[in-house]
Structures are given as structure tokens and as C-alpha cells.
Amino acid sequence: MAKLKFTKTALLALAPPEAGKRLAVYDTEIPKLAMRITAAGTRTFYVVKRAGASMAWVKLGTLPEMTVEQARAEAQKILGEFATGANPAAARRAIRGEPTFAEMLKQFLAEKKKRDGTPLGEKTKRDYLDLLRLYLETIKSRKLSHITKQDLKAIHSKASKKSAAQADKAMAVVSSVFNFAADLELFEGTNPASRIQKNPAPSRDRFAQSVELPHLFAAIGESSLADFFLLSLLTGARRSNVQAMAWRDLDLDTRIWRIGMTKNGTPQNVTLSPEAAAALVARKRTTGASPFVFPGEGKTGHLVEPKKAWAAILLRASLRRLLDHLEGLGKLTAEERQLADKQITEAPAAAEKRYRAIADALEIDPALYDMTDLRIHDLRRTLGSWQAKTGASMAIIGKSLNHKTHQATAIYARLDLDPVRQSVETATLAMLEAAGIKQPTEVVTLPAKRRAKKN
Incomplete structure (x- = not known):
């Protein structure tokens, strides 16, 4: 008996037997795990165990579709069934009936409930399916018990080279699916995604600076979604909540916006500054019969994806900062600046190509003008940062932004909205002053030349 x-290398190196014969070899680590090799070169894993007067050969799978690690794991499971006196054929059939990862993910997306008892959102479902398509193709057709920690470490390592955050998220999804399967008693054993080392979390503290605010407000004012981005900034609310803002949840007399459920599983009362409330009063006249502040044409009925408009805003703001810098260096005349401003409004892509080329030729550091790294979520961080700059405590900022931490939750619960309101309003006034806008109790009039222009 060969052992x-x-x-994988050793097994693939074994020469097939001559025609009409089969070669059997046994593993030294799990002696009852065998491989049979046919004359055609097919290599099949088996568990070999005496059953009464005969030897039972329980087929596991073929190499390379089944790895050595998977074969050992399944062999131990089958041997465990033998040890309890179970019928090995029945055990084999049970494993064959086990769902694949893709099948289990499909059931997870259909049946999993959030902490508040509601189903997973459509965006969450799309995100999970994208992770499956982009990073988890190698395991999607495998039975759950065939997926090993080594498989997932390899996936995580490869995905991390493209996106550390997405790699970690993919492992979190895999872990959730295995826990869900275990709860339904469709999987037994250790979750292979548990205790996989996450990538170091990058610290992001980007927010709109004083020198950026005039250009940011001006570019927002030219957008067809100006009110959306303005209210995102002035409320500090999460993007998804602003997108789904409904008139029924707004009390403009007391300047309170009630969000029934936020991302962290809790409701939130958002205090509205006078500027935010005035913008909503003005917007009410333009939304018609829609129940949403920002109506949309899709099935949700509200705005869904503002990324394209945001990219256009950042491009215009960046280019105008660059023009200011070129003027300061004496590289643009007043007439050239006027023509450049017109081109940015009418043909921003061409303007970007032209003026970035000039900046590169002059070796101007993009950090002096480029704002395209500013994300929509950074508007939320901008409000919190300006609250901090104007003296608000961390507890006040946490309450106004609906942050949820174990350390601060009890403190938040004891706070009322008065100090939160004062902090938000102080930060709003500071931002408006930095942007050169001084109409704090009226509708914020953004310095837009062509606000109605579509992006």
C-alpha cells in the first residue's frame, strides 16, 4: 500500500498506471484518505473504511477541483459519521445536498433581517452581489464545507491589492453567510472566515477647508442638485437619509427633521439651522405632489444616485481654484480668466484638459487646487469638523451626527437638542462666513450663474 x-504537487506528479489498472495511494496525515488514479489520469479522493467484512470507498471529489485541504476536511467529517455508527452512504448524500456558497448567499439576501426586523435594503443586496462577482467567484459554486480558511485568506490577499476596504467587506459577507447557514442548521463546523486578519483601517479626516468653501459653494450653486448637496452639508445627515427625506418627517416650524431609522439601527432627530429650514421652505414650492423632498423617477420615488452631479461640482470647483492660482502667478489676464470661466461652465472636460496641462507644465502641485478627492460623505464630516473648530464637544458632535459608540451612547441619551442646535448653527454661520455668504436667516443664495443648468 503506497503512502x-x-x-497538490506530489499527487499531480504521480504517473498514471497502465491501461486497465488503477493506482491507489494513501495520505500519511489522514491514513484513511486515499486517491485513486486511472490510466486516463483522473485523480479522485476517497475515504476508505472497513464496513463489516468489506471495505467501503466513499468518493469525495477529484483533483484539482477539490483541494487536498478540502479532501482532508471532508474525510474527517465522513470518518466522524462512521464513528457514530451512521450509514456512510447517507452521510455522503447529506454532504451532496449541502448548498453552495452562491445558493446560500441567495437565501441570505432573501431572508436575512436587520436589527430592526426589516429586510436588507436593495442597495445592500446589490453591493453583496457585486462582491460575489468581483472577488468571490472561486468559491461561489463550492459546497460550504469545501471552503477552507486557506481559500479565503488567498481571496482576501488578492482582493486587498485592489481595495483593502472591499477585501475586508468581502470577508465580512462570507462570515455572515456562514453564520446564517449555521443558524439554519445547514452548515456545521468552524466558520472559515472567522479571525482572518483585516487590513489596517485608513484614517480619513477629509473635510472642506476654509479656502475651498467659496469654490465649493459656487459650484454647488450651479448644480441641478444644489439643494441636495446644501442640505447634506447643513444637516450632516447620511447621504441615504437625505436622498429619502420626506415632507411628512419635517417640522419646519420647530426646525426638526425626524429620521425613523438610520444606518446604525436607531431613529434620529436632526436639528435644522435657519438656513436649512429656509432652503426647505423654498424647495417645497417646486416639488409638486411628491412626498419626497428630492423626487426621483425610479421605483423608490426619490433621488438615488447623485455621484455624477457631485463629480461635476468638484471638477468646476477645482478648476476655479486653479484659475485663481494661475492669476496669482500672473499667468492669466483678466480677459483670459473670463474666457476660462466660460469654458469651465460650458465645456468642463475641455477646460480640465487645457488648464491641468498648464499646471503640469508650471509644476504646480495639484494639492494647491485639486478638490476631486472630496466625497459626498465628507460633507457630513465637514459639518462635524466645523462644529469642532467652533468649540463643540465630542458628545455634542456625536449627537448631531448620530454617531453610535459604546462609550458615548449613554452621554448622547442625556443630551437635549438645544446645545446640538446651537452647535450646528454656529458651525453653519462659520462655514457661510468662510464662503463669503452672509444671509444667515434667509434662504442661502449660492453664488450661481447658471443654477438651472443640468449636469
Whole structure:
């Protein structure tokens, strides 16, 4: 009886037997794990165990579709069934009936409930399916018990080279699916995604600076979604909540916006500054019969994806900062600046190509003008940062932004909205002053030349 330590290299190196014969070799680590090799070169894993007067050969799978690690794991499961006196054929059939990862993910998306008892959102479902398509193709057709920690470490390592955050998220999804399967008693054993080392979390503290605010407000004012981005900034609310803002949840007399459920699973009362409330009063006249502040044409009935408009805003703001810098260096005349401003409004892509080329030729550091790294979520961070700059405590900022931490939750619960309101309003006034806008109790009039222009 031939024995060797099973590895993929060693098993593939074994020469097939002559026609009409089969070669059997046994693993030195799990002696009852065998491989049969046919004359055609097919390599199949088996568990070999005496059953009464005969030897039972329980087929596991073929190499390389089944790895050595998977074969050992399944062999131990089958041997465990033998040890309890179970019928090995029945055990084999049970494993064959186990769902694949893709099947289990599909059931997870259909049946999993959030902490508040509601189903997973459509965006969450799309995100999970994208992760499956982009990073988890190698395991989607495998039975759950065939997926090993080594498989997932390899996936995580490869995905991390493209996106550390997405790699970590993919592992979190896999872990959730295995826990869900275990709860339904469709999987037994250790979750292979548990305790996989996450990538170091990058610290992001980007927010709109004083020198950026005039250009940012001006570019927002030219957008067809100006009110959306203005209210995102002045409320500090999460993007998804602003997108789904409904008139029924707004009390403009007391300047309170009630969000029934936020991302962290709790409701929130958002205090509205006079500027935010005035913008909503003005917007009410333009939304018609829609129940949403920002109506949309899709099935949700509200705005869904503002990224294109945001990219256009950042491009215009960046280019105008660059023009200011070129003027300061004496590289643009007043007439050239006027023509450049017109081109940015009418043909921003061409303007970007032209003036970035000039900046590169002059070796101007993009950090002096480029704002395209500013994200929509950074508007939320901008309000919190300006609250901090104007003296608000961390507890006040946490309450106004609906942050939820174990350390601060009890403190938040004891706070009322008065100090939160004062902090938000102080930060709003400071931002408006930095942007050169001084109409704090009226509708914020953004310095827009062509506000109605579509992006």
C-alpha cells in the first residue's frame, strides 16, 4: 500500500498506471484518505473504511477541483459519521445536498433581517452581489464545507491589492453567510472566515477647508442638485437619509427633521439651522405632489444616485481654484480668466484638459487646487469638523451626527437638542462666513450663474 504526504504537487506528479489498472495511494496525515488514479489520469479522493467484512470507498471529489485541504476536511467529517455508527452512504448524500456558497448567499439576501426586523435594503443586496462577482467567484459554486480558511485568506490577499476596504467587506459577507447557514442548521463546523486578519483601517479626516468653501459653494450653486448637496452639508445627515427625506418627517416650524431609522439601527432627530429650514421652505414650492423632498423617477420615488452631479461640482470647483492660482502667478489676464470661466461652465472636460496641462507644465502641485478627492460623505464630516473648530464637544458632535459608540451612547441619551442646535448653527454661520455668504436667516443664495443648468 503506497503512502505519501498529500500535496497538490506530489499527487499531480504521480504517473498514471497502465491501461486497465488503477493506482491507489494513501495520505500519511489522514491514513484513511486515499486517491485513486486511472490510466486516463483522473485523480479522485476517497475515504476508505472497513464496513463489516468489506471495505467501503466513499468518493469525495477529484483533483484539482477539490483541494487536498478540502479532501482532508471532508474525510474527517465522513470518518466522524462512521464513528457514530451512521450509514456512510447517507452521510455522503447529506454532504451532496449541502448548498453552495452562491445558493446560500441567495437565501441570505432573501431572508436575512436587520436589527430592526426589516429586510436588507436593495442597495445592500446589490453591493453583496457585486462582491460575489468581483472577488468571490472561486468559491461561489463550492459546497460550504469545501471552503477552507486557506481559500479565503488567498481571496482576501488578492482582493486587498485592489481595495483593502472591499477585501475586508468581502470577508465580512462570507462570515455572515456562514453564520446564517449555521443558524439554519445547514452548515456545521468552524466558520472559515472567522479571525482572518483585516487590513489596517485608513484614517480619513477629509473635510472642506476654509479656502475651498467659496469654490465649493459656487459650484454647488450651479448644480441641478444644489439643494441636495446644501442640505447634506447643513444637516450632516447620511447621504441615504437625505436622498429619502420626506415632507411628512419635517417640522419646519420647530426646525426638526425626524429620521425613523438610520444606518446604525436607531431613529434620529436632526436639528435644522435657519438656513436649512429656509432652503426647505423654498424647495417645497417646486416639488409638486411628491412626498419626497428630492423626487426621483425610479421605483423608490426619490433621488438615488447623485455621484455624477457631485463629480461635476468638484471638477468646476477645482478648476476655479486653479484659475485663481494661475492669476496669482500672473499667468492669466483678466480677459483670459473670463474666457476660462466660460469654458469651465460650458465645456468642463475641455477646460480640465487645457488648464491641468498648464499646471503640469508650471509644476504646480495639484494639492494647491485639486478638490476631486472630496466625497459626498465628507460633507457630513465637514459639518462635524466645523462644529469642532467652533468649540463643540465630542458628545455634542456625536449627537448631531448620530454617531453610535459604546462609550458615548449613554452621554448622547442625556443630551437635549438645544446645545446640538446651537452647535450646528454656529458651525453653519462659520462655514457661510468662510464662503463669503452672509444671509444667515434667509434662504442661502449660492453664488450661481447658471443654477438651472443640468449636469
